[in-house]
Amino acid sequence: MTDSFPRQHARTQRFSLGDPRNVSVSPDGNRVVFLRSSAGDDPVNALWVMDLPSGEERLVADPRKLLGLADPAAGELTDEERARRERTRDGSSGITAYATDADCKVVSFALNGRLFAAGLLSGQARPIPVDGPxxxxxxxxxxxxxxxxxxxELRIGELDGSSRVLAGNDPKEASTVSWGSADFIAAEEMHRFRGFWWSPDGRTIAACRVDDAPVAEWTIANPGDPSAAARTVRYPAAGTDNPIVTLHLLGLDGSxxxxxxxxxxxxxxxxxxxxEHGLVFSAQSRDQRGSMVVRVDTTTGEGEVIASDYDxxxxxxxxxxxxxxxxxxLLTASDRDGMRQLFVDDEPVTPGDLQVRSVIAATPATPADDDDCDIFFLANDPDEPTELHVWSTTLSGEAGRLTEAAGVHAAAIGGSTIVVRSATLERPGATTTVLVDGLFDGPVIASHAETPDxxxxxxxxxxxxRDLATALLLPHGFDPERGEKLPVLMDPYGGPHAQRVTSAHNAYLTSQWFADQGFAVIVSDGRGTPGRGPAWERDVRHDLANPPLADQVDALHAVAEQHDVVDLDRVAIRGWSFGGYLAALAVLDRPDVFHAAIAGAPVTEWRLYDTHYTERYLGDPTLTGPDEGAAVYDANSLLPRAAKLTRPLLLVHGLADDNVVAAHTLQLSSALLAAGRPHEVLPxxxxxxxxxxxxxAENLLLHQLDFLSRSLGLDLGGSQT
Structure with missing residues (x-):
């Protein structure tokens, strides 16, 4: 008997297991390093290397053998590792991160708090018995x-197993001080997951010192186990103090x-x-309107501003x-002339009609030219935001697109070797292809990911x-010519930094499962989502509620006009995180349009969310005035809207969530109860x-389907497979 889709979806962690990940390429282009588990339902990642040009794959480190455990996931994780996986949304186990030397010949990684190193040429891995965790x-x-x-502590470990403290053991420092780790804001919102950097000669480390003392303490309890101690976290909520983060140069000689x-x-x-060209870092103002690039004099620590930006x-x-x-x-990015571009010495080197999304790498020019280099980046045409392509450019601005197929592409680069990961609408999953010297018929890194049923x-x-990028999913076997109308499920994220409408097959699997239960599912990316240019993203400044919700309504009505299969009298909406906020907002503000909502881990009160994200869009809540501060936060909060609820609403929240804490759902539920508004809460x-x-994960999908069926008065005869 085959699994139901909810079971397969959960068992494979959304079909991510078994797929090559964390790909890196050696500077000489001769080795491709990556992580991969052995099967589509195996969460334990091992370390692999592919030798080029042969394309031979070699297993370098198997966590099960190294630890002597059949299930390495059963081992104890350090608090730092658990936090890192949460910040990166990584539900796998085994080797989930690694680092290499400059030549990509030696690799290190941690397993259950123990240190391991491996030679990528020899293919041998061994533990190094340093003091831990x-x-x-x-x-x-x-x-x-x-x-x-x-x-x-930040520690130095020698290959013979001896170790010593480099920083963090000063008895005069408070227990709130840590060295070498990324603070919550850096990891969650700035995607800086590390806190120390080696000098090229290996004699000095630039390290962040983080003091969490100013940050308010919040408590996350485990109501399911009253005997378990509550967990205390430092959470920098909007308008409150951030940690004190400083940067220091630590010499191995103790300086x-x-x-x-x-x-x-x-x-x-x-x-x-x-x-080798120096130590630089980018710093951002608290209101995020200003940034600067600082070059550090490594003999004095003096910082020199070599670039700046303001918006x-x-x-x-x-x-x-x-x-x-x-x-x-220096290569920088800036939003100018209506587009996000790359600049060298303040001159643009990317086309003005492209939206740059990230920089992959910069390598010496091919053919060799000491005065030029090749810059590889990801970008999309704002007129086609569903696609993301790999591009390259030179200092003279000679740009070209490297990926052709309509889809979502990513890459890793070293020397003349490019590893491209491509996902398209035409086939499930993704293909990871190694291109050597520009050849597009290079070896493919095997994927063990399961094929969706x-x-x-x-x-x-x-x-x-507004030409909203929108996807419509209908049940298999549904014949529009019969004149039958389907209940609607809107399935958005709808907020900054995430797209739901992409040219990638697996992006729609859950939406398709709901469609096959008897829905017309509509997914739409409105204002604030990436890919449509800076102005599109900034349309939600000081207003995360009205533009995103208006765009969902517009998408619904536009689809109804184009496809005569949509029943506007039976419309539900579901979402998670920002999508949960948007779903709850929909039934509160537009009950004339939306007849039921499922809000998963919703942000209901923006004063409870973190500084960097929230203040970027809504400003400082401590200010006063009609167009700033408290007035803006009140206008975007769901709590004052509680008495408006007239439609069925299901709130779902993980009680151990340290990002969108459960207080969001509990406070909204309390406000709804005080207003006499029936609703459901699933903790x-x-x-x-x-x-x-x-x-x-499996039963959560089934519960949502049951809620939608009850709330819309449906007799869903779907197979639920």
Missing amino acids: VFDPRPDPTASRLAYVSGR RIDVDWDREFFPYIARVEWT DAWIENVPGVPTMLPTGQ IDVNVTLLRAGE LVGVTHMTPQEVV
């Missing part, structure tokens, strides 16, 4: 030793130099890079920049006067912002 181990560029985080910059005005450290709304942190090019010039029946279209015990637990 070990988190984020990284070889120095010369592969002579390693550095790692252990609790509050310490404090890096000096205008930290009071630019407190956020968004990115740090140390190459009336906010500066977007673009992954991969700023970075020093092989030529020694359902196919998607999706139509991509543009909806409404998920032990579940965080993710739902990686197989049984929970």
Whole structure:
């Protein structure tokens, strides 16, 4: 008997298991390193290397053998590793992260708090018995030793197993101080997951010192186990104090130099890079309207501003920049002339009609030219936001697209080797292809991901006067010619930094399952979502409620006009995180349009969400005035709207969530109860912002289907498979 789709979807962690991930390429282009589990339902990642040009794959490190455990996931994780996986939304186990030396010949990783190293040429891995627990181990560029985080300490480990503290054991420092780790805001919102960087000669480390003392303590309890101690976390809610983050140069000889910059005005450290061309970092102001790139004098710690940017709304942190090019010039990204572009020495090097999404790498020019280099980046045409392509450009701005098929592409690059991961609408999953010297028929890295038991029946279209990128999914076997109308399920995310409408098959699997139960499912990306240009993203400034909701309504009505299969008298909406906020908002503000909603882990009161994200869009809640501060936050909160609820609403929340804490749902539920408004609450015990637990993930889908059936008065005769 085959699994139902909800079971297969949960068992395979949304069909992500068994697929190659965390791909990197050696600088000489001869080795491709990656993680992969052995099957589509195996969560335990092992470390692999592919030798080029032969394309032979070799297993370098198997966690089960290294730990002597049949289930490495059963081992104890450090608090830092557990937090890192939550920030990266990683539900797998085994080797989930690794680091290499400069030549990509030696690799290090942590397993259950223990340190391991492997030679990528020999293919041999071994434990290194240093003092632990070990988190984020990284070889120095010369592969002579390693550095790692252990609790509050940054430590140096030698290959013979000896280790010593580099920073973090000063008895004068408070217990709130840690060295070498990324703080919550950096990891959750700036996607900076590390807190230390080796110098090219391996003699010094640039390290972040984080003092959480100013940050308010919040308590996350486990109501399912009254005997379990509550967990205390430091959570920087909007308008409150952030941690104090400073940068320091730590010599292996025991020296310490404090890096000096205008930290009071630019407190956020968004990115740090140390190459042969110097140590640079980008800093951002608290209101995120200003940013600067600072070059550090590594003998004095003095910071020199070498680039700056300002925006009336906010500066977007673009992954991969700023970075020093092989030529020694600085590559930055900025929103100018209505588009996000790359700049070298303040001159654009990317086409003005492309929206740059991230920088992949910069390599010496091919053919060799000491005065030029090749810059690889991801970008999309704002007129086709459902696609994402790999591009390259030179210092003279000679740009070209490397990927052709309509789809969502990503890449890793080293030397003349490019590894491209491509997902399209035409086939499930993704294909990871190695291109050597520009050849497009190179070896393919095998994927063990399972093939979904359902196919998607999706139509991509543009909806409404704003040409909203929209997907319509209908049940398999449904014949529009019969004149039958289907109940509607809107299935958006609808907010910043995430797209739901893409040219990728697996993006629609859950939506298709709901469609096959008897719905017309509509997925639409409105204002605030990425890919349509800076102005589109900034349309939600100070208003995360009205533009996103108006666009969902417009998409619904536009689809109804184009496809005479939509029953506007039976419309539901579901979403998670920002999508949960949008779903609850829909039945509160537009009950004339939406007849039921499922809100998963919704942000209901923006004062309870973190500083960096919330203040970027809504400003500082402590200000006063009709167009700022408290007035803006009140206008975007769901709590004052509670008395307006007249439609069925299901609130779902993981009680262990430390990102969107359960207080969001509990406070809205309390306000609804006080207003006499019936609703349903589904608490998920032990579940965080993710739902990686197989049984929970499976039955959560089934429960949502039951709620929709009851709320819309449907007799869903679907197979639920």
